Amino acid sequence: MKRPSFTIDGRTVTADELQTLVSAASRDWLRSQRKPKGPAPKRAHRARTPEQREAKALATATAKKRRKDEREAHELDRLLARIGYLSRRSAREAEAMQRTLARWMPGAEPKLQSICPRSLYSRLYPEISARTAQAMTRSRIAADGFKNIVLRKIMRGYGGRGQNTRRYRAGEAADLVRYILRELGLEEGVIARFTNIIEVDGEHSLPEADIERRVAQLVAFWNALEAFEAEAEPGGNVYSHLILAMPHELSPEGRERALEDFCANLDELHLPFTAALHKPDPQGDVRNFHAHIMMATRPFAVEGPFAWTFEAAKATEFNLAPGIGWLRERAADAFNAALEEEQNPLRYSGLSQARRGVPSTGEAHDGPVGTARKRKEQEDGAERDRLMRGLAAHVVRAAERQASLGAQIENATATRAQVPPGQAEAEVEGQPQPQPQPQPQPQPQSQSRSRSQPGLPPALVALRERFPDPLRLRGLSALHFADFTAADTAADRWYSPAFDLMVVLQRDGVGLIRDRDGQPELVEEKLKPQYRHLIHAPALPDIVQEALTEAHRRIVAEHDRQKRIAREKEAIRQQRLAQLQKQPIILFDGRLNLLPEFRAFFPPEVVVLDGVREAMLACHTAALRLEDRLLDEQRSSRRSSRFDQGPADERAEETAAASTPVGPVVAEPQAPLQLAAAPLSAPQTKADEDWDLMIRGIASGKIRTSGRGEQGR
Incomplete structure (x- = not known):
């Protein structure tokens, strides 16, 4: 991956200089914000008797809980102090912080042909869909009337790996932002993309229709931030992936306003983010509206197209439990504001049920695997019922054909028994005699249809009953000819x-x-x-x-x-x-091979x-x-x-x-000739397919061929 140029105080710095300067500036800032610690308490003597051991265990548990509460309070104080500093600092304080300018040189910035190609989607879909499925636990209304915020935060960086996580891959942040911004995954009918990384209004802003160039700037930013973190803080966090379950009770416009309000909190703190509002997956629950949010804890500023400045001190407090709790509370505020605007009585809470003092609902969720298994069982049951109904109908038709054939045989036998012997002999000799007309008798419907089509095999008769209109044969399949005999095939025209x-x-x-x-x-x-x-x-x-x-x-x-x-x-x-x-x-070269510069x-x-x-x-x-x-x-x-020059002049010449x-x-x-061809049907021959590939290569200037011409040169 290409590296942008990093500049500090107008001077371009190398990777080693960047790490040294940024680390020193970050340590100085943290020391200025740190409060002195009090004296450590003295350790108690070792317990001797059972009563002393029990008292010591109780004191240890109490001290452990007290230290946990103190640690959470300290982390919360750090978070609130950092939020207050980032949101209320003056311009002089912002300028006093050391900043590093990251800029992509002209021609080195990323260029995209599409937002998310099929190869990238196929590579990221299993991992991102698994993350989304784990975060799509639908919350239920608790006893106090509030629903819980469902927010999952995945932190990715060059540091130590957690359990069941893979090692960080270069270009991972840019690939993820292209995946979440793909057009097919966004909720339709509303503005579903939000970011503060590029200029939306201003001299260097791009039109909304030019989405590929906008995404290219986003890819350039995350690549630059990734390169900056790899050199300035090799073991640090690069980005955080937030998956936020959106209320299905809201309208699409309400979900749009809620996500915009939530992202506004990050923008006030000068933290970079890219968010996208996604619709439910076709295979999942229709209520699973969710948002993907990519954010970083390093404050930044936009300096122009493909240029940003990064501060030396990171807001690492957002990676701790109080920071995640603060994000949950801001999401609850955004959801409640949108629900109140739409006059919906439902409300959300960013606190857990344990902190609110509300018992658990006790309702178990099936989860994505259980839901898929139940859905598959229902589909299998429906298919089994359909096959059984078809088999039963086939048995009924076979019984009707057998009964019809038996009735025809009985009628033929009875008619033959009523013919006098002399008349039968006359018929044999070719002299037909007048026959008495039999009295009409009521017969079943199947017998009447069979007698109206004399001489037809039973399978063909059943097929004619199934499709009485010979011009409307839609639904006819090979299964309808399974009972055909040679006589049926010969009679069917x-x-x-x-x-x-x-x-x-x-x-x-x-x-x-x-x-x-x-x-x-x-x-x-x-x-x-x-x-x-x-x-x-x-x-x-x-x-x-x-x-x-x-x-x-x-x-x-x-x-x-x-x-x-x-x-x-x-x-x-x-x-x-x-x-x-x-x-x-x-x-051509000496071996009559085409020169490499002309092969394209x-x-x-x-x-x-x-x-x-x-x-x-x-x-x-x-x-x-x-x-x-x-x-x-x-x-x-x-x-x-040579007549006018000497020997030395001749040799020099x-x-x-x-x-x-x-x-x-x-x-x-x-x-090369630029040809823009509209997409057509798939080629029928190998030569035409090669020709279409060659035309696209000439149009894009990316044809690469090989040969022996380089050896000839």
């Missing part, structure tokens, strides 16, 4: 062909579809015979029509992409040919374009010929001048000519 054609069009419809005046049309010559019956119908089934429209859209998009790539190739080819024709340039300008995808390779060889050959012609002219001029390179000046490659 609509359902199975429609489903198979839908699958074919979804996989790859190239060659089966053509465009007719912007509308898709099936090519009858390319279709299998079992599909042609669908084309001759008045209309296609809905599943086939939807698959046909989607396949047509994909084909049109691929055609447009191919045309775009062809236009881009032609534009780059014309530009390269025009630049090669301007002047002769030596492009002539990648392999550009060299293979029509006429580019020939133009490069012609340009290189012209440069070599020009070099030879210049050498011949110099030799001729030297021979003509030859030496100077040998040391002076002769040849055409190799022109530096100009800026």
Whole structure:
């Protein structure tokens, strides 16, 4: 990671000088604020009897509690004194404190293409989500009518590691600020980003739309603070990550005002912070609104774009228990003010229930793991019930088909028994005789449907009952054909062909579809015979029509992409040919490998374009010929001048000519062609994918190629 320049009293200091000066200034300030301690009490004699040991244990416990209370009171006094000093100090006192100017030189400041790229999000998500889950314990209303503030503080720095924590990583603070400021995690409809590190109003302020440059300044600040802490106080704290549970009872605007009021307390103390208001995770509870706040305990001041000053003395009191309690109280004040403004009777308290003298609610929380397990059990139960209902419906349909088939067999047997023997013989000989019409009898619905479709297999009959409208087959799947026999498949000329054609069009419809005046049309010559019956119908089934429209859209998009790539190739080819024709340039080394300085300008995808390779060889050959012609002219001029010079002058001239390179000046490659292409569908071939990658590399100037040209040189 790059290091900003650090300046003290107008003089640039090294890392060793920075540590020495800052440590000395911090010690001097602490000594001036320290109060003298009183005399230590004398130790009592060793206890001898059981009564003396019991009395001594009671006295020890009392003394331990007294020392704890005194220590907390002392830490609280230190905190209040530091808060009063930072908030009420005069300009002269602020100037008397030693300050270090950190400034990024032009060109060295961070440059961001996006706020939080996918690789950074994937790397930080497991750790930050675990932190957030531990802090998202919802507080309940206690017996005194107040809810507790849920605030978790994670301190990170180069010092000793705590339990279950990893070692500090360089650039960690900047990565975290990019993660919490990502657009997808913020609460929508309100201002969700707050900071006092950059100028919002003023000469050097940036517009709100230019969020990438704003985040770049934030990244530069946290990188500068990290470098300052690493050199000035190698074992100190760099930043603190606060995760604050926001009230879901407030409106989005109320949560915005509450977070802004809480951050205003840090701004009054000149402590740097960056805060973001986040919405609940999709997998979590819908009430888990929370805020991520990054803060540091070193007072600072903004000196301009990419320039800040850091004070020598840190407000380490905020890392102690009274400091965390003070933050909880300020959060409670901000929440209560917002609730009162929205006329909500709910109130929060920054004190714990033990300090308020309120017993615990005794309600156990499931936690993120338990909640996820219960949710998974509910989903599994719902899926199991759905499968059981489907199986029961399948059994019922199978029983109905069996009953229908039995009824058909019985009717056929009864009809055959009523036919006279002579009539049966006449039918066999091909002489049909008039038959008596049977009296209509009431029959079940399943039997009437089966008799209305004589000759159809039972599975096909059941499928027709399931989808009575042949044009509305949405919901048809392979499971509906599980009971099909060979007879069902042979008799089905609509359902199975429609489903198979839908699958074919979804996989790859190239060659089966053509465009007719912007509308898709099936090519009858390319279709299998079992599909042609669908084309001759008045209309296609809905599943086939939807698959046909989607396949047509994909084909049109691929055609447009191919045309775009062809236009881009032609534009780059014309530009390269025009630049090669301007002047002769030596492009290759002795082994005919492209020189390294031209590899980014002539990648392999550009060299293979029509006429580019020939133009490069012609340009290189012209440069070599020009070099030879210049050498011949110099030799001729030297021979003509030897008649007027002595031997010593000739040797000096030859030496100077040998040391002076002769040849055409190799022109530096100009800026590559800038092509801004809109995002398109994924490429279908490897060559097109390589071409799209090469176009983006040329547009950003980040193409890197390798070869053997460096060895040739």
